[in-house]
Amino acid sequence: MKKMLPKIAASLAVCSILAGASVAADVIKIGVQAPITGSYASEGQSIDNGVKLIVEQYNAKGGILGKKIEVVTCDDQGAAQQAAICAKKLVNEGVKAVIGSYTSGATEAAQTTYHRAGVLQTSDGTSDSLIAHKYWTFFRNSFPNSAEAEYTAKYFVDGKQYKKIVILSDYSSYSTDLADATVKALKAKNANIIYEGKIKSGSQNFTATLTKIKSMDPDVIYFSGYYTDGGLLRAQQIQLGIKADFVGGDSNDNPDYMKLAGDSAKGTLLINVPTPDILPYDIAKTFLVDYKAKFNMAPASIWSLMNVDGLRAILHVMEQSKSDDTKVIAEGLHALKDFPGITGPVTFREDGERIGGGYMTYEVQADKSYKIVYQ
Amino acid sequence: MDIFLQQMVNGLTIGSLYALVALGYTMVYGVMRLINFAHGDLVAFSAFIGLSVYAQIFGESITSLVAVITVFVFTAAIVAFVGVLLERLAYRPLRTAPRLSAVVSALGAGLVIQNSVMLIWGPNMKIFPSNLFPSTIWEIGGIVITFTQVMILGVSSVLMVGLYFFIHQTKIGTAIRAVAIDQDAAKLMGINVNRIIMIIFIIGSALGAVAGLFIGTYYRGITFDMGWMYGLNAFVAAIMGGIGNIPGAMLGGLLLGLFNAMITGYISTQWAETFTFVLLIGILVLRPTGILGETVAEKV
Numbered sequence: 113m114k115k116m117l118p119k120i121a122a123s124l125a126v127c128s129i130l131a132g133a134s135v136a137a138d139v140i141k142i143g144v145q146a147p148i149t150g151s152y153a154s155e156g157q158s159i160d161n162g163v164k165l166i167v168e169q170y171n172a173k174g175g176i177l178g179k180k181i182e183v184v185t186c187d188d189q190g191a192a193q194q195a196a197i198c199a200k201k202l203v204n205e206g207v208k209a210v211i212g213s214y215t216s217g218a219t220e221a222a223q224t225t226y227h228r229a230g231v232l233q234t235s236d237g238t239s240d241s242l243i244a245h246k247y248w249t250f251f252r253n254s255f256p257n258s259a260e261a262e263y264t265a266k267y268f269v270d271g272k273q274y275k276k277i278v279i280l281s282d283y284s285s286y287s288t289d290l291a292d293a294t295v296k297a298l299k300a301k302n303a304n305i306i307y308e309g310k311i312k313s314g315s316q317n318f319t320a321t322l323t324k325i326k327s328m329d330p331d332v333i334y335f336s337g338y339y340t341d342g343g344l345l346r347a348q349q350i351q352l353g354i355k356a357d358f359v360g361g362d363s364n365d366n367p368d369y370m371k372l373a374g375d376s377a378k379g380t381l382l383i384n385v386p387t388p389d390i391l392p393y394d395i396a397k398t399f400l401v402d403y404k405a406k407f408n409m410a411p412a413s414i415w416s417l418m419n420v421d422g423l424r425a426i427l428h429v430m431e432q433s434k435s436d437d438t439k440v441i442a443e444g445l446h447a448l449k450d451f452p453g454i455t456g457p458v459t460f461r462e463d464g465e466r467i468g469g470g471y472m473t474y475e476v477q478a479d480k481s482y483k484i485v486y487q
Numbered sequence: 488m489d490i491f492l493q494q495m496v497n498g499l500t501i502g503s504l505y506a507l508v509a510l511g512y513t514m515v516y517g518v519m520r521l522i523n524f525a526h527g528d529l530v531a532f533s534a535f536i537g538l539s540v541y542a543q544i545f546g547e548s549i550t551s552l553v554a555v556i557t558v559f560v561f562t563a564a565i566v567a568f569v570g571v572l573l574e575r576l577a578y579r580p581l582r583t584a585p586r587l588s589a590v591v592s593a594l595g596a597g598l599v600i601q602n603s604v605m606l607i608w609g610p611n612m613k614i615f616p617s618n619l620f621p622s623t624i625w626e627i628g629g630i631v632i633t634f635t636q637v638m639i640l641g642v643s644s645v646l647m648v649g650l651y652f653f654i655h656q657t658k659i660g661t662a663i664r665a666v667a668i669d670q671d672a673a674k675l676m677g678i679n680v681n682r683i684i685m686i687i688f689i690i691g692s693a694l695g696a697v698a699g700l701f702i703g704t705y706y707r708g709i710t711f712d713m714g715w716m717y718g719l720n721a722f723v724a725a726i727m728g729g730i731g732n733i734p735g736a737m738l739g740g741l742l743l744g745l746f747n748a749m750i751t752g753y754i755s756t757q758w759a760e761t762f763t764f765v766l767l768i769g770i771l772v773l774r775p776t777g778i779l780g781e782t783v784a785e786k787v
Contacts, residue, residue, distance in 0.1 A: 310756055315716070316706040319497040320751035320759075327490040340612055344706060351624060352493070353631045372708050374617040 139182045140175075140436055142167065142423065143207035143231070145198045145222060147190035147214050155214045158412035160185050162420040163211050165399075165406055166427070176430055188213050192221035199225035207231060208436055209426050211419050216242060223250060230438050232445075234422030236415045243463045248442050250464040253422035253455075254415065255385065255471070257286075260362060261293035263471035264334065264383055268359075269301040271473075271486050274331040276306045278356070280321070280345070282313040282337035290336040290361050306330060311341060318345050319352065326354045336361040343372025350376035357381060359473075370480045380476040381485065385414050385455065390482065391470075396454040414455060421453035425460075489629030494752045495745065500636045500705070502744020503643035507698035508721030509728070509736035510650065511691035517667045517731035518687050519582075521589050525573060525597035527718015529692055532600050533566040533699030534709040535608050538615060540565075555619055562700055563693040570692025571685055573600075579681075597714075605711040612710050615703035639701050646694060647737045654733060659686060667731070723767055729780025738778060 147156035186198035199222035209232035216237030227247040236254040281291035342364035362384040429444035450457035456470030474482035515523040577596040581589045623634040654660040665673040728739025
């Protein structure tokens with residue numbers, strides 16, 4: 113507790129300084145709640161930078177609703193306790209909307225406070241629990257596991273028309289969830305799943321499971337686990353001469369996957385949201401150029417851009433509805449359909465879930481580069 | 488049928504790796520009545536040593552038979568040295584102490600090795616070069632067998648047969664067996680027990696090093712904590728075959744590999760470990776000394 117006191121005092125001091133600086137009523141305040149320090153600092157700073165860049169661009173055009181936009185940033189350190197303090201602070205500041213946080217945990221800790229105060233919140237957290245409350249103030253700007261599963265099912269059934277599908281996962285909750293969601297989505301499309309199996313993460317030797325799979329002669333092997341096992345699975349699949357396609361879920365999209373699989377990596381299909389540099393949209397390209405020009409580096413990851421899309425959607429609705437009333441904006445956001453985002457079209461469901469998914473399938477080339485094969 | 492044979496090949500490959508590691512356990516136990524729990528971590532350590540030796544000498548680009556042999560010989564020598572050092576520092580001072588102290592010392596030594604590997608090479612997975620062995624694959628009647636698998640099976644069989652003859656045909660081998668039967672009597676016969684124990688650690692560690700390098704070349708990804716899994720499996724194999732018995736360790740390793748492959752292939756991955764330990768318990772209930780274990784005099 114002794115250690116906490118200086119921190120609280122410091123944040124209170126920051127509060128009062130910021131409060132003093134912004135007495136003018138002709139500004140619209142946007143909050144950023146992000147881990148500016150701590151393990152996720154690079155992600156948090158990237159979110160803050162992205163928001164500031166968009167706001168700067170708006171202000172250069174004369175602001176919004178005739179008012180300048182002001183950004184208020186609060187560092188939640190990726191921790192729930194700090195997030196709760198940030199939430200109170202930002203609400204007291206009178207922000208209309210909060211962008212962030214990066215982690216689901218910090219987002220969830222602040223959610224109720226924003227809801228009570230009627231402050232909009234948009235976050236990239238993928239945890240299912242974030243939309244469990246169905247708060248009208250909350251909008252997820254990333255996609256949950258179920259979205260990836262639906263994309264995968266669509267790709268398998270409509271795109272590739274696989275007839276015999278094998279689903280593999282490990283025992284982690286992420287991998288199991290993704291595999292279960294994928295199986296559910298595939299069954300809804302009447303796909304033929306011939307085998308659902310589990311591998312033990314880290315056990316290195318998957319030949320027994322793969323040999324069993326070989327006897328079933330599948331069209332595709334889908335793996336929902338992590339790259340450390342995925343790379344070995346792929347290498348051993350090629351070794352055993354199993355002709356099926358190998359499709360990896362988002363956690364296989366890692367440089368180490370390529371190293372582990374070696375030459376066998378070629379031809380692997382990876383499903384993930386795009387990395388910032390291969391986003392096909394013009395707004396994305398412009399944004400990345402502007403970001404690089406201002407901060408002299410690339411955004412930390414796609415997640416910063418997801419958050420920026422949350423902000424862009426909110427500002428867009430504000431302009432359209434000519435209102436800064438959060439109730440009106442929330443209605444506008446729910447009514448939004450395919451708003452052109454940096455990370456793909458933005459549409460929100462009634463419970464704040466982002467619909468669709470900017471998921472893409474990449475085929476790994478011989479030189480380990482990616483080629484987009486399905487969107 | 489070809490699926491069954493394929494599972495046999497898979498099982499025998501992993502089984503020979505278990506057997507190589509199991510030999511280290513069983514030889515040390517045979518001579519010292521000590522379960523060398525640090526042995527598994529020594530295996531992981533050798534994979535990392537192999538990685539560094541290769542990068543240092545050949546710069547990860549040149550591969551030839553000479554390069555591969557050099558990597559294996561260098562690594563085996565370094566690991567054998569570490570094995571001897573381990574015995575000197577962690578086991579010899581405790582030789583007359585109660586067995587439990589030595590076992591705790593072995594567990595501690597294992598953690599020291601594991602954490603040293605983590606501190607030296609880092610906690611992330613390291614990737615073994617893929618070009619150590621040619622990536623040739625043979626397909627015989629639906630059964631796929633790779634060059635690396637052939638190497639693993641071939642080299643381990645040669646080493647195991649060689650070890651068997653070394654123990655049973657040479658003078659040092661006879662001395663090792665004498666020490667295993669009765670240390671004090673062997674000493675009275677003029678056998679240098681310390682030297683025999685050193686030889687045991689050299690052979691055991693070198694065999695473990697070969698296993699570690701094969702794990703690296705076969706599976707490519709190596710982690711600082713992988714020794715635990717291989718150590719545990721090899722330990723089970725050694726017990727199954729009859730701990731202290733050299734052919735027993737080989738048989739136990741191969742059986743365990745086959746058994747694991749069959750359970751995974753025909754029942755399920757989830758049950759592989761459960762069945763392995765049920766089998767172990769079953770064997771121990773029916774034959775408390777293991778499959779090939781002799782009825783040893785009560786020592787504890």
